[in-house]
Amino acid sequence: MTEPMESAHIQKPHRGALFRDETAVGRVNAADSARSVGILLVVFGHAWRAADRAGLIAEDLIFRAIHSAIYAFHMPLFFFLAGLLFLEALQKYDMETLLKGRVKRLLWPMVLWSWIFLD
Structure with a gap:
């Protein structure tokens, strides 16, 4: 007969997924949360445009309103x-x-990927 497994101690998650109580050194939680919202809007905006191109969105007025709100x-x-x-x-x-640091982290990848996709 096997013995019951001991329950592992599970930490409770921080208050909210976006707004944490503890701050990593040098991080601004509000800026991280706003950046997360922005990234989600970018992903949703691209998916929204793809859905329209695929003919999945019937109403053009709804598409334009949501598209304008996201991209504005x-x-x-x-x-x-x-x-x-x-x-x-x-x-x-x-x-x-x-x-x-900015050139190495931002400009070089942009140039490289532009060259790959435009070539």
Whole structure:
């Protein structure tokens, strides 16, 4: 006969999936949450456009209203967050280190993938 398994201690999740009680060093929970919402809107927006192209959305007025709402909101949100956090990044790193990191992390992948898909 087997003995019953001991129950493992399971930690309770933090309050809410987006708004955590504990902050990782140097993180702004509200900015992380806003970025998460923006990313979800990007994914939904692309899926929404694909559904329209596939003929799955019958009403053009509904499509245009939701499409306009998503695309009017998510890109300005990303620009706002970038500006909000830029001063903190400037205080943390000197300009040369910051620019080298951004080029390596953002510009180089963009150039590479553009070259791959346009070639």
